[in-house]
Amino acid sequence: MSRPSRLIDENGKRVDGRRPDELRPIKMEVGVLDKSDGSAYVEFGGTKVIAAVFGPREAHPRHLALPDRAILNCRYHMTSFSVEERKPLGMTRREIELSKVIREALETVAFLEEFPRAAIDVYVEVVQADGGTRTAGLTAASLALADAGIPMADLIAAVAVGKVDGQLVLDLCDLEDKYGEADMPVAMAPRFNSIVMLQLNGRMTVEEFKKGLALAKKGIEVIYRLQREALKKKFSEISPEEV
Amino acid sequence: MVFVKDGEVVAPGEPLCIQEEFSPGDNTGLDGQGRVFAKVLGIASYDKSKRVVSVKPLKPAQSIKVGDQVIAQVRSIQDKIAVVTILSAGGRALKHPKTAVIIPRKGMKEDMKDVVGVGDIIIAQVITQFMGVIGVSIWRPNLGVVLGVCDKCSSILNKAKMGLVCPKCGEKHKRKIVPFYGNMERIALM
Numbered sequence: 001m002s003r004p005s006r007l008i009d010e011n012g013k014r015v016d017g018r019r020p021d022e023l024r025p026i027k028m029e030v031g032v033l034d035k036s037d038g039s040a041y042v043e044f045g046g047t048k049v050i051a052a053v054f055g056p057r058e059a060h061p062r063h064l065a066l067p068d069r070a071i072l073n074c075r076y077h078m079t080s081f082s083v084e085e086r087k088p089l090g091m092t093r094r095e096i097e098l099s100k101v102i103r104e105a106l107e108t109v110a111f112l113e114e115f116p117r118a119a120i121d122v123y124v125e126v127v128q129a130d131g132g133t134r135t136a137g138l139t140a141a142s143l144a145l146a147d148a149g150i151p152m153a154d155l156i157a158a159v160a161v162g163k164v165d166g167q168l169v170l171d172l173c174d175l176e177d178k179y180g181e182a183d184m185p186v187a188m189a190p191r192f193n194s195i196v197m198l199q200l201n202g203r204m205t206v207e208e209f210k211k212g213l214a215l216a217k218k219g220i221e222v223i224y225r226l227q228r229e230a231l232k233k234k235f236s237e238i239s240p241e242e243v
Numbered sequence: 244m245v246f247v248k249d250g251e252v253v254a255p256g257e258p259l260c261i262q263e264e265f266s267p268g269d270n271t272g273l274d275g276q277g278r279v280f281a282k283v284l285g286i287a288s289y290d291k292s293k294r295v296v297s298v299k300p301l302k303p304a305q306s307i308k309v310g311d312q313v314i315a316q317v318r319s320i321q322d323k324i325a326v327v328t329i330l331s332a333g334g335r336a337l338k339h340p341k342t343a344v345i346i347p348r349k350g351m352k353e354d355m356k357d358v359v360g361v362g363d364i365i366i367a368q369v370i371t372q373f374m375g376v377i378g379v380s381i382w383r384p385n386l387g388v389v390l391g392v393c394d395k396c397s398s399i400l401n402k403a404k405m406g407l408v409c410p411k412c413g414e415k416h417k418r419k420i421v422p423f424y425g426n427m428e429r430i431a432l433m
Contacts, residue, residue: 065375115375116374118375149284153255
């Protein structure tokens with residue numbers, strides 16, 4: 001895909017017609033897979049992600065088990081057909097890094113000490129990538145953990161802010177991610193107002209960073225509300241006798 | 244101050260009330276500002292007599308508690324203990340089986356191999372759970388082997404006047420069996 005001449009037009013609209021502070025259309029669904037203990041499907045525009053959780057189960061191999069808490073295994077993976085050119089099947093360095101980043105973010109909210117010597121597996125599969133896959137993956141993983149009944153201090157909501165044509169924009173799409181000047185994914189536990197993941201590729205001034213963070217928080221509030229609605233919607237589909 | 248009504252659906256992290264109103268109960272936590280919050284997705288439940296708030300989870304993580312009766316399969320035997328895999332607890336099959344240990348009774352003289360055999364299905368009671376290690380007991384009358392397996396030919400053992408006998412090879416086995424040994428209908432109900 002070639003770079004468009006302008007990423008923001010004279011009316012202040014972005015390549016996909018959004019305002020700079022506008023999120024892409026978001027769709028969230030919980031409990032989409034029957035075989036896993038918890039699952040979630042999240043769409044941010046063209047980015048489509050499925051997350052599944054197995055566990056708590058016995059940790060294998062046993063010598064990896066921790067006596068005071070569960071271990072959280074996380075695998076972030078992009079399917080071969082998620083991008084325009086076929087991606088090789090194996091885990092790339094980027095996927096290994098993002099698996100670690102997602103795991104560390106989830107560990108801040110999950111009460112792992114309630115399951116000593118156990119393991120919880122989190123699988124994040126990117127079905128289609130159009131920018132913001134790590135934030136969508138983390139949002140989906142948090143929902144899947146909640147669906148699996150893992151005790152958590154809060155849900156995690158994540159979104160990216162970036163700098164495109166010198167302007168701060170919320171929730172970058174693939175074109176903006178590739179050709180923009182900066183990209184800053186932010187994940188938060190909104191109730192505690194605490195940042196659980198923050199990365200920055202490119203350059204921003206201190207002022208831009210502060211404004212970008214405020215913009216991310218605004219987006220995260222919307223995503224957090226949608227997460228809670230998705231979880232409660234699933235609950236409404238289950239009869240009270242089943243609880 | 245109560246943020247969520249009794250019977251309302253709550254998501255993880257949702258504030259329920261101030262600690263002065265209700266103390267945190269099952270599936271709830273206390274944050275640094277004295278607010279009780281839900282740890283899991285479920286229904287908020289306020290016990291006004293005990294002044295405790297709890298959350299009834301939508302999908303509880305499968306857990307085993309002390310006092311639960313479990314069905315397990317013997318995996319390995321040592322002199323005085325045996326390692327078992329718990330297959331169901333409290334009448335519910337576990338999706339993820341758990342490992343437990345049969346704790347020997349006080350002053351036990353016989354070897355564990357005279358009580359259970361590898362591959363046997365047993366009914367036991369959880370008596371201890373510490374740091375993820377589960378200890379079970381089979382020493383009460385209604386606990387023990389419900390289905391024995393021959394050490395030599397792996398056939399299911401039949402109950403005889405004295406212990407258990409293999410219908411194939413005729414080998415006699417010592418086991419601590421339950422009164423309803425081999426009653427599959429009764430086992431299926433457990």
